[in-house]
Amino acid sequence: MMQTNNRTANLLGALALAVTDEFYLAIRNRASGGPSEAAALVEIATWPNETIDALSRTLRLSPAGTTRLVDRLVREGLVRREVSDADRRARTLSATVAGRARVAAILSARRAVLDRALSQLEPEDRSTLELLLERMLTAMTPNRETCDHTCRLCDLGNCPPDLCPVEQAAREKDR
Numbered sequence: 001m002m003q004t005n006n007r008t009a010n011l012l013g014a015l016a017l018a019v020t021d022e023f024y025l026a027i028r029n030r031a032s033g034g035p036s037e038a039a040a041l042v043e044i045a046t047w048p049n050e051t052i053d054a055l056s057r058t059l060r061l062s063p064a065g066t067t068r069l070v071d072r073l074v075r076e077g078l079v080r081r082e083v084s085d086a087d088r089r090a091r092t093l094s095a096t097v098a099g100r101a102r103v104a105a106i107l108s109a110r111r112a113v114l115d116r117a118l119s120q121l122e123p124e125d126r127s128t129l130e131l132l133l134e135r136m137l138t139a140m141t142p143n144r145e146t147c148d149h150t151c152r153l154c155d156l157g158n159c160p161p162d163l164c165p166v167e168q169a170a171r172e173k174d175r
Contacts, residue, residue: 019117026109030102033072036061038106039152040069044079045095045103046156051084055093058148078102107155134165141169 024035031038036059043058044050056066070093073079078099084090095103118126141147147170154164161167 015117019113022113022116023110026113027106030105030109032076033069036069037073040066040073041078041095041099041103042106042153044073044093045100048094049082049084049092051090051092057145058152060149073099106153110153111155137165138169141166141173143173144170146170 027035027038031041033040039059040055043055052063052066052070055070056063059066059069061069070079070081074081076098077096080094080096081091082094084092118129121129137150141150147166150166151159151164
């Protein structure tokens with residue numbers, strides 16, 4: 001493997017933190033429970049009928065912590081718990097109309113932060129960056145669990161699973 005240029009790595013780390021910090025500030029008024037709440041809402045709205053167990057793995061929270069988070073979302077009227085059709089003992093999660101509206105606001109805030117980060121790049125630079133990001137994300141995806149965690153705040157309208165490098169890497173490694 002090639003030696004990483006320390007400055008390039010440092011710049012990438014600084015950009016990653018700057019984008020993350022800006023995103024957390026942008027969602028502060030949209031997700032009172034912070035980034036975990038935002039990720040839970042996006043995940044539940046994107047993948048209806050997910051279980052708390054699956055959500056817990058995606059968020060990398062304990063089952064008890066995930067249950068408390070979901071309890072709060074249910075109390076706020078953003079999420080519904082329903083009896084699973086597949087297993088009557090299990091409960092599945094789905095976003096309410098208010099929950100889906102909150103998800104739209106979260107994804108809009110995320111998009112605004114990302115657009116700001118990309119605003120200095122010309123179209124050809126963006127195309128090059130897209131290819132580089134695909135390669136880097138593929139390299140950072142060792143398994144399905146990492147895939148689900150990495151994409152927990154993604155807007156699937158912009159990166160559907162059949163085009164997502166993270167999803168493709170997970171599928172390849174699942175074989």
